Amino acid sequence: MDSKKVSSELNYSTKSGYRTHNCGELRIADVGKEVSIAGWVQTSRDKNHFAFVDVRDRYGITQCVFQKPKAETTEEEKAKMAMYEQARKLGREFVIMVKGKVLERVAKNKERPTGDVEIAPTSLTILNESKTPPFIIEDKTDGKEDIRMRYRYLDIRRNPVKDALILRHKCAQVVRQYLSGEGFIEVETPVLMKSTPEGARDFVVPSRMNPGQFYALPQSPQTFKQILMVAGMDRYFQIVKCFRDEELRADRQPEFTQIDCEMSFVTQEDVLNTFENMVRVIFKKMIGHEFKKFERMPYSVAMRDYGIDKPDLRYGMKLKNITKLCQGKNFKLFDEAELVVAIVCDGIGKWSNKKVKELDKLAKSQIIGAGGLIWIKCKDVKEKKGSFQSSISKFFKDDDLLPIANFCGAKTGDLICIMAGKDFKTRECMGKFRHEMGTKLGLRKGGFYGLWVVDFPLLEYDEEEKRWCAMHHPFTSPKPEDEKYLNTDPGKVRANAYDMVINGVEMGGGSIRIHDRGMQKTMFKLLGFTDEEAEAQFGFLMGAFEYGAPPHGGLAFGFDRMCSILGNETSIRNYIAFPKNKMGRDLMIDAPSKITKKQLNELYIAT
Numbered sequence: 001m002d003s004k005k006v007s008s009e010l011n012y013s014t015k016s017g018y019r020t021h022n023c024g025e026l027r028i029a030d031v032g033k034e035v036s037i038a039g040w041v042q043t044s045r046d047k048n049h050f051a052f053v054d055v056r057d058r059y060g061i062t063q064c065v066f067q068k069p070k071a072e073t074t075e076e077e078k079a080k081m082a083m084y085e086q087a088r089k090l091g092r093e094f095v096i097m098v099k100g101k102v103l104e105r106v107a108k109n110k111e112r113p114t115g116d117v118e119i120a121p122t123s124l125t126i127l128n129e130s131k132t133p134p135f136i137i138e139d140k141t142d143g144k145e146d147i148r149m150r151y152r153y154l155d156i157r158r159n160p161v162k163d164a165l166i167l168r169h170k171c172a173q174v175v176r177q178y179l180s181g182e183g184f185i186e187v188e189t190p191v192l193m194k195s196t197p198e199g200a201r202d203f204v205v206p207s208r209m210n211p212g213q214f215y216a217l218p219q220s221p222q223t224f225k226q227i228l229m230v231a232g233m234d235r236y237f238q239i240v241k242c243f244r245d246e247e248l249r250a251d252r253q254p255e256f257t258q259i260d261c262e263m264s265f266v267t268q269e270d271v272l273n274t275f276e277n278m279v280r281v282i283f284k285k286m287i288g289h290e291f292k293k294f295e296r297m298p299y300s301v302a303m304r305d306y307g308i309d310k311p312d313l314r315y316g317m318k319l320k321n322i323t324k325l326c327q328g329k330n331f332k333l334f335d336e337a338e339l340v341v342a343i344v345c346d347g348i349g350k351w352s353n354k355k356v357k358e359l360d361k362l363a364k365s366q367i368i369g370a371g372g373l374i375w376i377k378c379k380d381v382k383e384k385k386g387s388f389q390s391s392i393s394k395f396f397k398d399d400d401l402l403p404i405a406n407f408c409g410a411k412t413g414d415l416i417c418i419m420a421g422k423d424f425k426t427r428e429c430m431g432k433f434r435h436e437m438g439t440k441l442g443l444r445k446g447g448f449y450g451l452w453v454v455d456f457p458l459l460e461y462d463e464e465e466k467r468w469c470a471m472h473h474p475f476t477s478p479k480p481e482d483e484k485y486l487n488t489d490p491g492k493v494r495a496n497a498y499d500m501v502i503n504g505v506e507m508g509g510g511s512i513r514i515h516d517r518g519m520q521k522t523m524f525k526l527l528g529f530t531d532e533e534a535e536a537q538f539g540f541l542m543g544a545f546e547y548g549a550p551p552h553g554g555l556a557f558g559f560d561r562m563c564s565i566l567g568n569e570t571s572i573r574n575y576i577a578f579p580k581n582k583m584g585r586d587l588m589i590d591a592p593s594k595i596t597k598k599q600l601n602e603l604y605i606a607t
Helices: 075-088 145-150 159-181 222-230 268-287 299-306 353-364 398-408 423-440 480-485 517-526 531-547 559-566 597-602
Strands: 034-047 050-057 060-067 095-104 117-128 204-206 214-216 235-243 255-264 295-298 339-345 374-381 386-390 415-421 450-454 459-462 467-470 497-502 505-512 552-558
Touching: 034 060, 034 075, 034 117, 050 075, 050 095, 060 075, 060 095, 075 117, 159 235, 159 268, 159 559, 222 235, 222 255, 222 531, 222 552, 255 268, 255 559, 268 450, 268 497, 268 505, 268 552, 268 559, 295 299, 299 423, 299 450, 339 398, 339 423, 353 374, 353 415, 353 423, 374 398, 386 398, 398 415, 415 423, 497 552, 505 559, 517 531, 552 559
Parallel strands: 060 117, 295 450
Antiparallel strands: 034 050, 034 095, 050 060, 095 117, 204 214, 235 255, 255 552, 339 415, 374 386, 374 415, 450 497, 459 467, 497 505, 505 552
């Protein structure tokens, strides 16, 4: 959203006892009118007997020009002099009200919707003074992130944050309008609920009335929305706060918002069509983008060709399995590897060795987590002859490298990047490296590409705990045709699960749920629950399934992330009014904080 587009074409009035117009409203047609505006002082400049004051509010900026009178002989001239002196001393962020007459500007400002006019004030009222702000309140600011988070109420006055919050509001309106039009009912579910051991860590809340017992804040309303389907609500949605006690990064917060949805009597295809259409409507109405039909890609293909389950398909750079071409050359790393995999980076074979070696540092970084990077510069590539420079020239001569280059589709001037090791980890590291190289080479700019990743594994094996874990959650149903493998080969079972990916970012995900008590019991058993543990944790859901649970499925979108994609940003923080920092702290209110001994005693908590 562009703040410069905020104009007088509002479908509501902002008129009040303090203002006839807002600061983004006046136009050339208003010349000659007596008006009043109210807002914050953006700038105050004293030039050649004129005090220029820019007044800002949510809607825009209007220039007011206070003229110094040539004499002070009359009472009117004295009043004008006093107002001029008051105006030239205004500080940044003072809150003022100005009354006056609208004039046409001589030097117009084409960068501002109100740039054709200015106000010649007849009165100036200071409604509140302000301390000098700790950073410049402009689109480009000198404030570091921590200081801006500490003074978030000042940061929100800046257009980038203000516009992000307005975008979020408008997006929520579109979501509610679409889902309501499709027969979905918005239902609120509890914030204080039962803790469950699966998934991320819970935030827990001690119960004063039940000593030694705790609520958990919901990681999602998963069980409640399934129970709403058992209750016959048929179509449910909620724009809901969720909480996870996990490590933070740019696109992750301890409390976040989901568009949570569930439907009864639906297949996977029904769910995908409903919500693909919703996203089409959102992007069309919000930013004017029209999607092509979303591609459907099995998880196995995503991992094989892109190394991760949320590939950005705006560019190529597919992974190539070159294991057979690389082994048997007495290079231990390759000979002992389960997988040797490569990607081709177009045109950067001309980079200096120093610059290419920086990619090895990237591969070893925490972002990627690989053991290292092998590289091949393609100096001259022909079908039967080639010239190369590589980091493995001791073991691979040009004749050895040519089949690799041809298999990968590399051309003269390209750079081949290679990783080797355990199959899954190597593929995953190369997938992350592909994303980073896409960003570094400017391939992840512009446009939107929508994708459904489907047919995920139902389970994944935890080597540390020596047990199967749900890849999504314990309520995801298996593909009917794979149920026969549940007891004999669980890793072979595919889930009725799906993720929506846009530009390499997981926008949302969901599944067709288990609605049969017997199948749910089988799933809990595979996950290592005893009957008693399953009953203690999920007895309420299992009990509901005994009273006629319909087939049902759903999906949840990360609303904060959706807004950041619409706003073309990587961080979700601007789209959250009061976000936490990387340590999960709210710097503005200084939370979390200690509580009193009395409160601890009331909660039966010893320290």
